[in-house]
Amino acid sequence: MKQIHLKKSINVKRPLVEVFHYVSHFENNDQWNSSIKESRKISPGRLGVGTRFELIFGLGPLMATVLYEVKRYEKDKSIWLHGLGTSYEGEERISFHKIDELSTQINYEIEYQFKGLLNIFGNSFRENTFGFGGRSLEDLKRALEYVPPGPKATLMDSMQDTLIIPGVLNFTKRGHRTGKKKWGPLSSYLGGKKVLLTGGSSGLGRATALGLAKLGADLTIVSRNEEKSWQTAFLVEEETGQKVHVEKRDLSALEDVKALSEKLLKSGRPIDILINNAGALYNEREVTSEGFEKSFALLLLSPFVLTENLFPLLKKGGHSRVINVASGGMYTQALKLKGLEMRPENYNGSVAYARAKRGLVTLSEVWAKEWASDFINVNSMHPGWADTPGVAESLPKFYKFMEPHLRTPEEGSDTIIWMASAPELDQMSGHFFLDRIPRKTFLIPGTKHSADLIPKFYDYLKNKARPYLIRN
Ligand SMILES: NC(=O)c1ccc[n+]([C@@H]2O[C@H](COP(=O)([O-])OP(=O)(O)OC[C@H]3O[C@@H](n4cnc5c(N)ncnc54)[C@H](OP(=O)(O)O)[C@@H]3O)[C@@H](O)[C@H]2O)c1
Missing domain, CATH: 3.40.50.720 (NAD(P)-binding Rossmann-like Domain)
Structure with a gap:
């Protein structure tokens, strides 16, 4: 099975604490990552090593559930997660660096492999089709920086x-x-x-x-x-x-x-x-x-x-x-x-x-x-x-x-x-x-x-x- 390794960085105009807080709460994923249809925390208790999340990925007509577990957690510094599903297994390592009081660098590293059917077709997906490729990180940046206009009734x-x-x-x-x-x-x-x-x-x-x-x-x-x-x-x-x-x-x-x-x-x-x-x-x-x-x-x-x-x-x-x-x-x-x-x-x-x-x-x-x-x-x-x-x-x-x-x-x-x-x-x-x-x-x-x-x-x-x- 082919192991895929992606590494990306983005800078966002939000303080470190706020960025860490939002990104490390993996249940927020469905708010910004368009490949994720639903995400939720499934273990009780505060966020830390052992916290588990369920993410449902939608790849065109395919749906795949991946269970994530936090493997390493250093507040305001890094979070590592292991994701496991019937068609996917991967390791995600996210680290956060303060650029200045108002901006933060996010380094996102992911190593994964497709399993089963996705192993046959999966590698033909472009890197940004699944999870945290370039476009998704741009979406994350937008989620952290963009203030929409006040809502109006249609x-x-x-x-x-x-x-x-x-x-x-x-x-x-x-x-x-x-x-x-x-x-x-x-x-x-x-x-x-x-x-x-x-x-x-x-x-x-x-x-x-x-x-x-x-x-x-x-x-x-x-x-x-x-x-x-x-x-x-x-x-x-x-x-x-x-x-x-x-x-x-x-x-x-x-x-x-x-x-x-x-x-x-x-x-x-x-x-x-x-x-x-x-x-x-x-x-x-x-x-x-x-x-x-x-x-x-x-x-x-x-x-x-x-x-x-x-x-x-x-x-x-x-x-x-x-x-x-x-x-x-x-x-x-x-x-x-x-x-x-x-x-x-x-x-x-x-x-x-x-x-x-x-x-x-x-x-x-x-x-x-x-x-x-x-x-x-x-x-x-x-x-x-x-x-x-x-x-x-x-x-x-x-x-x-x-x-x-x-x-x-x-x-x-x-x-x-x-x-x-x-x-x-x-x-x-x-x-x-x-x-x-x-x-x-x-x-x-x-x-x-x-x-x-x-x-x-x-x-x-x-x-x-x-x-x-x-x-x-
Ligand atoms: N649920 C709905 O469908 C719905 C729909 C429209 C509007 N609302 C409004 O939503 C709000 C919350 O309602 P809820 O449905 O969540 O009802 P709830 O479960 O009965 O909660 C009501 C809360 O108000 C507190 N409360 C009631 N009388 C009080 C008093 N005299 N002094 C201090 N606290 C008092 C209660 O605390 P204690 O009992 O501990 O005092 C409780 O925390 C209310 O304003 C309600 O009118 C609810």
């Missing part, structure tokens, strides 16, 4: 959303699957970035915590249930080696939100990314000890107080981001001050939830304008329908009916992670995203509010929140 996206039914079908895992085909690589690195994530103990929050930690972020997660939060923290540490800070708070209690804000302000540490994700749908009306209807308190007033209070730390972060996790349910409701806190006689949990989420999307647009000159980007999103404990508990019938079509928490949280890290988002504020595409915020006739309601809405929240606001 005519098809807008038509599907407007026609409601196809739009709603995209809330299922189908929307994620279709969207994914158009996405470019995400080689962002969040090392040294401080993230405050509410609701990190479960569902989308847990998946977001893991996704952001994989990009190197320094996380604090907030929830009521300390044990569940620590489960997230242990998972993250086991997978990434990153420590997670845990804050036990009831975010529907605004005194607790204020106390958390005070603690963070006292620490003085800038916040680069604030993700208001905590949420719940209350089928039965509840009133908090502070006298607020609970959906309104948790889903709208609480992120209002937290974000307003943390403004100095967001500003200090310079180019910081606020991400508000809303819901597609908000499309069904108009912004009306009167109905924000639903009264007992007409309470409906889904309506109260949708109204609060409509409020959160509107608030994101207000902050985006107000804080543009402070370089704070504020966007909102909806995750589609994802299989989380929250959905299973609060919407059991919907859950039972839709279960096979629900997104995984990882699929639901993808847009949050992208919004927190993608460089093209630097220039985008005040948008509402689904599957990495900005969407219309009004689809149903009669749900659009007039512009003069917005200052009234903001004042309404401010008045309700006044005792809990640190800067008035």
